Amino acid sequence: TVQDETEAASVLMDLGAGAGIGVSHAIRFHKAESKDETSRRGQTLTEQSKIQHSAVRLYVELTNELHAGISMRYLYKDISVFGDPFMSPGEEIRYKTTMIGYGAGALYDFKNAAVAYTYFPPLRGKTDVEGEEKIVVEPGQLAIDGHYDINKALAVGLLVKRWINEVDDLASGTTAADDQIGRAHV
Secondary structure, X not given: OXXXXXXXXXXXXXXXXXXXXXXXXXXXEEEEEEEOOOOOOOOEEEEEEEEEEEEEEEEEEOOOOEEEEEEXXXXXXXXXXXXXXXXXXXXXXXXXXXXXEEEEEEEEEOOOEEEEEEEEOOEEEEEEEOOXXXXXXXXEEXXXXXXXXXXXXXXXXXXXXXXXOOOOHHHXXXXXXXXXXXXXXX
């Protein structure tokens, strides 16, 4: 059984003189329950996550055609997972991490077209898993997009996005309490 919920809000305000500021906040809850019908115990395993993402954005109109912006981002993760289907309730791995980073972009607006570029580097944070400090990485992105207005009723656009992935320490196993690699896989 899977349950997902999202709560989000954002505000964008014009500061005048071609500048503006925006604030956004989103919380995503995820819960997955698995009942093991094959075991004698018939137990239910529950994995949960709470992810909060907040951002403050500042944009400025440098000229009538050229606009630029910068974003400060905050990401918090609280995750509880089972790394092995034979684990019992209470043996799940739980980790929390906080990540802070930035992003930037620019837009050039032609009379009937526009082109934009954005760059958000990967976010990095630290967490503790089974007594070991781990580096956690959230992918970043690089994007170029544009549109062309064919007429007042029709526009054509194209977005090219490349995710910037880095391997984090959660991709490898961790040493369990009995000093063996294995069961505490996240």
